[in-house]
């Protein structure tokens with residue numbers, strides 16, 4: 174193990190990264206709160222400011238993936254579609270199989286300049302996660318309870334609000350609705366069987382209602398669906414803790430651009446279209462397993478320096494302030510202050526560990542896990 178790798182694997186290095194993320198994140202959340210009065214005066218200006226503030230948070234995680242862990246992200250796509258990426262609104266359909274799939278998604282957003290404005294249909298529980306969840310309120314992320322009776326109206330309304338969004342965005346949909354586990358897969362395939370649908374080997378059966386409502390409400394605002402299939406080399410199952418440890422992974426993403434006009438308007442036809450899409454995605458994963466690559470040419474966008482620059486800025490600022498604080502603390506010699514500081518460090522460490530837990534499949538929800546949810 175080299176010296177740099179040893180440094181990356183140290184608890185102290187990781188504690189510093191977490192401290193910078195948490196404190197800068199809370200500062201940004203506070204600044205976002207301050208933009209509230211601006212929404213009444215100029216909604217579009219408030220949105221543009223929040224896009225940049227949001228970038229300060231999400232790009233730190235991207236920088237950790239790209240620059241700290243050195244993870245490589247390869248894009249397989251049609252070179253004719255490539256110039257459109259980042260220059261139009263799009264609905265992204267991505268497989269939900271990995272703990273850091275969202276982070277790889279963010280990395281591609283960063284490389285095409287839409288990280289600050291990127292959107293997702295997220296479970297409501299994530300809105301309570303400090304920093305990320307709070308940031309999402311101001312970025313008009315669409316939350317759902319994964320209960321269609323309650324979601325159909327709120328999700329449609331939130332999507333309508335995005336129609337006049339001032340900057341290009343990608344709207345991410347994990348149509349499976351939850352991360353893949355063997356048990357969820359087994360139950361999901363029972364549902365597929367009961368519906369007379371072919372079984373999927375690598376995906377859960379997609380939930381079609383969210384996709385249909387998204388396509389219908391963003392028709393005319395989004396130009397295309399980006400069908401995206403992600404996998405990692407060497408059968409790796411990457412984790413956020415691995416990234417913080419400086420472990421390098423290699424992500425491969427296969428993207429097909431499908432113009433929105435090609436997607437049926439009728440709900441049942443749209444559902445059938447999505448099921449067919451997932452059967453195709455399954456065949457791409459099979460191809461990847463057999464050959465170690467996706468079909469088509471590689472057109473990879475390079476890393477940009479902005480995420481790293483933002484991260485270095487926050488590190489310098491917050492480590493300087495921490496240094497000042499520690500100097501005062503040591504010179505004061507007060508046992509109480511020293512104990513209070515140790516308590517602060519433990520809180521930061523436990524707080525971020527809890528947030529990382531949100532990304533862990535083993536601690537995932539029971540959604541899609543219960544036999545009673547199968548309508549056979």
Ligand SMILES: CC/C=C\C/C=C\C/C=C\C/C=C\C/C=C\C/C=C\CCC(=O)SCCNC(=O)CCNC(=O)[C@H](O)C(C)(C)COP(=O)(O)OP(=O)(O)OC[C@H]1O[C@@H](n2cnc3c(N)ncnc32)[C@H](O)[C@@H]1OP(=O)(O)O
Pocket residue numbers: 258265267275276277278279281282291292293294295296299317318319320321322324343344345346347348349350351360361364377378379380381382383384399401428541542546547548
């Ligand atoms: C060039 C580069 C291109 C791309 C780069 C890639 C990506 C970058 C893009 C953007 C990045 C942006 C942000 C990323 C950052 C962070 C994101 C992090 C996480 C957030 C993700 C989540 O929170 S996922 C969870 C929430 N989302 C969803 O659930 C979406 C999918 N769900 C739906 O659409 C649902 O329909 C719903 C949520 C709208 C409603 O839920 P409900 O449970 O009520 O669903 P349904 O009514 O659809 O379900 C009932 C039907 O399902 C059948 N059923 C029952 N049991 C099962 C089962 N176990 N499996 C499958 N199906 C089941 C049942 O029979 C019903 O069938 P019907 O025929 O009646 O429909």
Ligand SMILES: CCCCCCCCCCCCCCCC(=O)OC[C@@H](O)COP(=O)(O)O
Pocket residue numbers: 190191194233234237272275296299302305347350351352525528529531532536537538539540
């Ligand atoms: C600089 C790096 C510092 C790292 C600090 C850690 C920050 C943690 C950020 C938490 C972000 C939370 C995003 C989680 C996304 C996710 O994957 O959610 C799962 C849901 O889709 C489905 O949930 P489930 O039904 O449980 O499978």
